[in-house]
Amino acid sequence: MRNVPGMMQLPFGVPQEQGAGIGTLDWGEQEWGTHRYHVRRLIRESVQLLAKPEKAAVLGAGNHGDVDLPGLAVHFQQVTVLDTEDNMLEEWLKETGGLALSRLKSLTRVDYTCLDHISFYEKFEEMLMNGASGTEIADYLRDCVFEVRRYEALPHLNNTFSLVVSSGVHTQLFYIDALTQLYSHMERYAEQDIRQIIEALGYLRNSLISDYNRLLLSLVKPDGRVAVWTDMILLDEDKKWIAEELSQPRGDRERARFLFEAFGKYGMETAVIGLKDLYDRMRPEQLLFRSWVWHTETGKTYIVAGMSGHPRS
Numbered sequence: 001m002r003n004v005p006g007m008m009q010l011p012f013g014v015p016q017e018q019g020a021g022i023g024t025l026d027w028g029e030q031e032w033g034t035h036r037y038h039v040r041r042l043i044r045e046s047v048q049l050l051a052k053p054e055k056a057a058v059l060g061a062g063n064h065g066d067v068d069l070p071g072l073a074v075h076f077q078q079v080t081v082l083d084t085e086d087n088m089l090e091e092w093l094k095e096t097g098g099l100a101l102s103r104l105k106s107l108t109r110v111d112y113t114c115l116d117h118i119s120f121y122e123k124f125e126e127m128l129m130n131g132a133s134g135t136e137i138a139d140y141l142r143d144c145v146f147e148v149r150r151y152e153a154l155p156h157l158n159n160t161f162s163l164v165v166s167s168g169v170h171t172q173l174f175y176i177d178a179l180t181q182l183y184s185h186m187e188r189y190a191e192q193d194i195r196q197i198i199e200a201l202g203y204l205r206n207s208l209i210s211d212y213n214r215l216l217l218s219l220v221k222p223d224g225r226v227a228v229w230t231d232m233i234l235l236d237e238d239k240k241w242i243a244e245e246l247s248q249p250r251g252d253r254e255r256a257r258f259l260f261e262a263f264g265k266y267g268m269e270t271a272v273i274g275l276k277d278l279y280d281r282m283r284p285e286q287l288l289f290r291s292w293v294w295h296t297e298t299g300k301t302y303i304v305a306g307m308s309g310h311p312r313s
Helices: 035-048 069-073 089-096 098-103 120-129 134-150 175-183 191-219 240-246 252-266 269-280
Strands: 055-059 078-082 104-107 161-167 220-234 288-295 301-309
Touching (some): 035 069, 035 220, 035 301, 055 069, 069 078, 069 104, 120 134, 134 191, 161 191, 191 220, 220 269, 240 252, 240 288, 240 301, 252 301, 269 301
Parallel strands (some): 055 078, 055 161, 078 104, 161 220
Antiparallel strands (some): 220 301, 288 301
């Protein structure tokens, strides 16, 4: 991934901001310097750069802990939340009512990849169970790259939103589920077959990531923005020094250079591919790039990257 000119690193110890929390769910509005704080700040800065905030979409909100949906609803006429799984948003809205009830809309079981249109997971499982050869499976996986492009995930929402937010989707898209399917049938295959299948899965994954980025851009109005964040580097014992280096005093350009070199060497491949591909599709004017450290509830720690910008024409 090449350097992003003018990238700014969020400072630590920023002052606490007041959110627009509604109801009993914890939206993190009292937090500062945390993962949720940085996500909210990236979105807030994105909203401030919009000429006319009208409608917003949030993909991958999940349990709605990262994106402050009530706070977002204050700025937009409507906020549409799109999830691949069921969520509790509608139940929460009925309990709380008020502004959020009138402005927040939830769409679930959304297939970002269009793999469900071609019954991918069922066919993949069937081939594995029947002992199809590694070559046969790899050929099928590569064919899926072209098969899914016959479909659109959300054609009725093209050019609809002033702001489209992607909340940690890139590293969760397809690959983990497909690998889980493969691992349950590993004993059926020789090492060479497994290597062949994994290589083809990577090929399909990379294509789906690019397709997902195109989906994000297709939802945005001509004068709108896309804002994304994704976990980039898992800071295990061997990589904790990266966070320590980032905390050292240094200029923005030097910090950016170090960060992107770290992404290239130690970043999760899915995240690096997704972020670079999307960066290449953004206009350099008013491009925002942020990074921060995320201490998760599971005990894992990540370096996260967030980006916001206008799509290229």
